[in-house]
Amino acid sequence: MASCSIEDVLAKAERDEAEKLRSITVNKELDLEFDPGHLLAFDKNRIDTREFKDNKGEDFLRSLARDNTQLLINEIWKLPTEKVEEVIVAKLPDPTTPLPREKPAPKPKPPTKWEQFAKLKGIQKKKKTNIVWDEVHKEWKRRWGYKRANDDTKEWLIEVPVTADPNEDQFAKRNKAKKERVARNEYNRLKNVARAQKIKVPGMGLAPTPQQSKSELAQAVNVAKISTASVGKFQEKLPKEKTSKNTGKKRKFQPLIGDFGSEKQKQLDLLKVMDSKKPRLDVTKAVNKQMREEDRESAQKSKKSFGKKGRKGNMSGKGKGKGKGMAGGKGPKGKGRKPNMKQGKR
Amino acid sequence: MKYSQFVCVSSIGENIKLLIDRPDGTYCFRLHNDRVYYMSEKILKLATNISRDKLVSVGTCFGKFTKTQKFRLHITALDFLAPYAKFKVWVKPGSEQSFLYGNHIMKSGLGRITENTSQYQGVVVYSMSDVPLGFGVAAKTTQECRKVDPMAIVVFHQADIGEYIRSEDTLT
Numbered sequence A: 001m002a003s004c005s006i007e008d009v010l011a012k013a014e015r016d017e018a019e020k021l022r023s024i025t026v027n028k029e030l031d032l033e034f035d036p037g038h039l040l041a042f043d044k045n046r047i048d049t050r051e052f053k054d055n056k057g058e059d060f061l062r063s064l065a066r067d068n069t070q071l072l073i074n075e076i077w078k079l080p081t082e083k084v085e086e087v088i089v090a091k092l093p094d095p096t097t098p099l100p101r102e103k104p105a106p107k108p109k110p111p112t113k114w115e116q117f118a119k120l121k122g123i124q125k126k127k128k129t130n131i132v133w134d135e136v137h138k139e140w141k142r143r144w145g146y147k148r149a150n151d152d153t154k155e156w157l158i159e160v161p162v163t164a165d166p167n168e169d170q171f172a173k174r175n176k177a178k179k180e181r182v183a184r185n186e187y188n189r190l191k192n193v194a195r196a197q198k199i200k201v202p203g204m205g206l207a208p209t210p211q212q213s214k215s216e217l218a219q220a221v222n223v224a225k226i227s228t229a230s231v232g233k234f235q236e237k238l239p240k241e242k243t244s245k246n247t248g249k250k251r252k253f254q255p256l257i258g259d260f261g262s263e264k265q266k267q268l269d270l271l272k273v274m275d276s277k278k279p280r281l282d283v284t285k286a287v288n289k290q291m292r293e294e295d296r297e298s299a300q301k302s303k304k305s306f307g308k309k310g311r312k313g314n315m316s317g318k319g320k321g322k323g324k325g326m327a328g329g330k331g332p333k334g335k336g337r338k339p340n341m342k343q344g345k346r
Numbered sequence B: 001m002k003y004s005q006f007v008c009v010s011s012i013g014e015n016i017k018l019l020i021d022r023p024d025g026t027y028c029f030r031l032h033n034d035r036v037y038y039m040s041e042k043i044l045k046l047a048t049n050i051s052r053d054k055l056v057s058v059g060t061c062f063g064k065f066t067k068t069q070k071f072r073l074h075i076t077a078l079d080f081l082a083p084y085a086k087f088k089v090w091v092k093p094g095s096e097q098s099f100l101y102g103n104h105i106m107k108s109g110l111g112r113i114t115e116n117t118s119q120y121q122g123v124v125v126y127s128m129s130d131v132p133l134g135f136g137v138a139a140k141t142t143q144e145c146r147k148v149d150p151m152a153i154v155v156f157h158q159a160d161i162g163e164y165i166r167s168e169d170t171l172t
Helices: A001-020 A049-077 A113-121 A168-199 A213-227 A258-278 A282-305 A306-313 A317-327 A334-343 B012-019 B041-049 B076-083 B091-100 B142-147
Strands: A033-035 A041-043 A081-084 A085-090 A131-136 A139-142 B027-030 B035-040 B060-065 B071-074 B090-091 B109-114 B122-127 B132-138 B154-160
Touching: A041 A049, A049 B027, A113 A168, A258 B012, A258 B027, A282 B142, B012 B076, B027 B041, B035 B041, B060 B076, B071 B154, B076 B122, B076 B132, B076 B154, B090 B091, B090 B132, B090 B154, B091 B122, B091 B132, B091 B154, B109 B142, B109 B154, B122 B154
Parallel strands: B090 B122
Antiparallel strands: A033 A041, A081 A085, A131 A139, B027 B035, B035 B060, B060 B071, B090 B109, B122 B132, B132 B154
């Protein structure tokens, strides 16, 4: 009946409304513990295992999750809000639950050379101010760094000391000394780093070479052999040692006007070698053959579909080749055709 | 001048023997300032009397070695290489001028091409009246040339006789 159906529809609509506006209040035995900083909620209520076991527990879990999320959101709404670009945003407080470390704790660095010495001597670190009064410029300047207070490289007048060479450039001397101090500082810093990471540091001179290959060792031997005052002329050889022939020169050129006959012969031999090295173009031949076959097949198909057109004129075996050419667009004239013709009738 | 062996001229193939082995005299290649020159031995002997830094050019320049040691063929070699060319390309009168201005040859401008040209093969470009126009590199094999659309490039331009006017001052 129509009225029944209308009543049913209305009742269903009412039920849907009720579902949507389900109460935002949730009853729990124990209150949840919240940490809005991490958006975290702890639920310490007991779980009824019977409810969990009925209906495979999915509905139970879903309703439990919904309730707890509702409570958490209620908690978020309690926080102070602000409007950011027309969106209401809640300001989260600092988190209270401590989270464990993501990465392992850093290992203590081994003390640098100075730190070891200071510890040994009992020298304490003295706190120094960053800014120092510069008497010359009459203002507060940095102790060190850019535009520092007593920068001796920036002085406009340097008195030449009595003991110094009058032609020496004192300004350049000061700049050079500064560069050397900087370089030494950097070098010491790197040594400290190497010591901390237990990397082998080269002493004065060459860096230590790791495992060398046979050729590298042979080269080293040869270099050492000729590193004498007489360039290795009087060095003794081991019983079965061979002298290395390459004297280090990269390329040797023939004389400009050598023997023309031998030059010609060498060039012809080279060309012969070049020709013989050329592999037979099997791949391209195969590809070409394949392409020809495909063209032939497509030409046949087009011939079948355009019945009359195909049978016009002299469409014999020869014609087929031409037809294929026409179907494929412009083909090369003259020379190219002959090999195709041999393939013949299908 | 230095003497060196070079391996470059792919467009004439086996026929390069004919350049070296000539009945009318001994001709040779010499390297000078990264350029390769082809000359008879008579000229060579005369040229030794000029100091290296003052010598500009000897015989005909075939090409040069670029900074990265690649060999680049020059148009001045055309007269020597054209008769011995193995793979030739004929260009239609319409696109002849385009090629002479330094552009690549498109399928629409292609008149003829020797059969069995492999891809990236050095070719000599001729006009339809069999006048050698220059050098090129085949961009497609002969089979592919038949199939490809008319706007596709079939021959890359390398050197053309228009360069005699365009690069008048740099040709040696």
